Amino acid sequence: MLKYTFKGVGGGNDFQWCFSQVKGAIDEDVAEADIISTVEFNYSGELLATGDKGGRVVIFQREQESKNRPHSRGEYNVYSTFQSHEPEFDYLKSLEIEEKINKIRWLPQQNAAHSLLSTNDKTIKLWKISQRDKRAEGYNLKDEDGRLRDPFRITSLRVPVLLPMDRMVEASPRRIFANAHTYHINSISVNSDHETYLSADDLRVNLWHLEITDRSFNIVDIKPANMEELTEVITAAECHPHQCNVFVYSSSKGTIRLCDMRAAALCDRQSKFFEEPEDPSSRSFFSEIISSISDVKFSHSGRYMMTRDYLSVKVWDLNMENRPVETYQVHEYLRSKLCSLYENDCIFDKFECCWNGADSAIMTGSYNNFFRMFDRNTRRDVTLEASRENSKPRAILKARKVSTGGKRKKDEISVDSLDFNKKILHTAWHPKENVIAVAATNNLYIFQDKIN
């Protein structure tokens, strides 16, 4: 059941975002391995997982709200840290396989333990995270050290008792889904049947059963017979939140294909094809590159989906294929800088996007540690910054503005002063509350709304 107090995203009297926590080193020198590469809340929002370039997964758990401080929600503290993937070497191709975690997806909780899928470029792993906070004492057959007792010494029978102990959290890899992808995995998505999930690389989409690791079904294959004819790749894929037979995948040409697995075993022919016709007046050599979709996300309701391309976020109604129903400009001021951004490769940055629990707002990242939020109802938008300067506890985030014209107002920042190395690619929104997690290079910022 959704409980939310969401009123509006654009600032104003009823709603404001404030700083809650920041995780990560303060050092100016950022170790490459510490760069966060994925952020994901679990279904309840109690757990928040991050993956980094060094192949590690860090899970934060929300503390119970304390009665002493009713106005601040629970803080997220480290629950478990483990090395999910290690760097590997492909001897056949003489290439390294990066250990960077590309995506983490939580599985619905079925028992006391939590499970998640984490993937690097080639291998998906299912991790079970379980905690122990009790231990048994008073066994009959073994003594306290664990050594077996001499049976002849046992003269009486006793019932072991459970005693509390320091909480111990351990993560263990339960399944390893390997050797199914020739190209780099960009997406994983758990199906609504809770039994299967899909994984997508540049040219193929595979369907797995969570229990079976030695085979998967290939459901999409866009590899041309002649690789020289390759002009389009798969950039993201996701399962429909309610219909377990439906999934979508996006491409580098700005198109989205919705497929129904009941139609055919190989879903090469889409059921629906979403593409917005190009505006001929804004055509340039960079048109295709900036139209490439970096992320696709279904709304929680399953009625809409959202796509992120380089300059904008688009909301699509699944019933209308010829154009999106809403388009939001993220950083239109970059349109005149595309050549520079192409030169320094920033134009290939893959930004993600996310919905809030009620599907009334969307969030995505930008440069200079800015991130943007759009309210679909009021059509208001706001630019906020994740920075250490704004990191006083419960400090309200001030709206930022980028000036495009010659005149720069006070507090505005000019386009040329933007730091393109500080990019926010990964953001996540709590499924039920107004708590957001924003990954800024090696730091994880947590913001929440201020209750007035």
Add this chain to the structure above:
Amino acid sequence: MRYSYQRRTCAIARAKMFPKGTKRKFSDSREEPVAGGEDVNQSSLAAVRMLSSYSLQRQSLLDMSLIKLQLCHMLVEPNLCRSVLIANTVRQIQEEMTQDGTWQIMTQALSAANAAAQCSADRLVATEVLCRQTEAAQGEQVPKPFPVVGSEGCPAEEVLEEEEEAAAAEVGMTMSTVSPQAPTSYLPGTFGMDPCWEEEETGEDDDDDDEEEEEDSEECGSGSEGEERERDSLVEDTRTAEQVFGTFEIKNPAPSPDPALEELFSDVDASYYDLDTVLTGMQSVPKMGPYDLLESLSSHGPSPLSSSTSCRSDLNELDHIMEIIVGS
């Protein structure tokens, strides 16, 4: 004297906003006031400038794209999505250039350059072979020679040296200063090494501008090891020169994919199992010989008024690119 004066104006233009600088330079280099000219001439001149500036931008975009595709990723597989997008951009540019005839000019310039510099053909081939190195590369501790540098450095010096002086008066400053240095602009620091024959080249051209020569000798840091190897391969591969240059002819521009471009992805899968790439660990397409020759030469081919004033709004980017080219 005149040449050094031009260099000075080049430097000034570089430092300032594009329109202001070039306008001054243009009238300076002509040394006659353009102000009193007829309107018709002015507008057509402006139109030509705008058009050639667009061509210049397009050309630099093409060069940039090709270099991006050629940079070897030594350890990790290159991002396929990025490669596909860049390749599509290159194709787009190529199609447009074919349509307005610029592509044919480039290929003609290349054949002319090749005809004029017979001996350098071997060296060009050597570069191409270097990129495709097999056993010889094993001892190499530095990344493979950057093909653009190799192929460009040689013919540029020899062939266009005379042209440079003659064209100095008319051709924009960016062209003359760009020519020997264009490829180095895109060279990241670690790729600083160079085929040895560039060293040989520097020795021969005594008449070269001092500055240019210094640049070259700086680049040829670690050439000596490769030298012997190159000489060996020189003899063996004269035959491949035909293959290399043969693919240049663009007979039917539109429908068939460019053979050089086809080679872009011809190795994406197969090269994984190719002994060459296994040994060298190289992932980029090695057989880019013809194409990079084309693009490297085209960057300083005959292109009058190429650096003239422009009305394009994204000149800042071009200026930035030029700064990199001439500044490094």
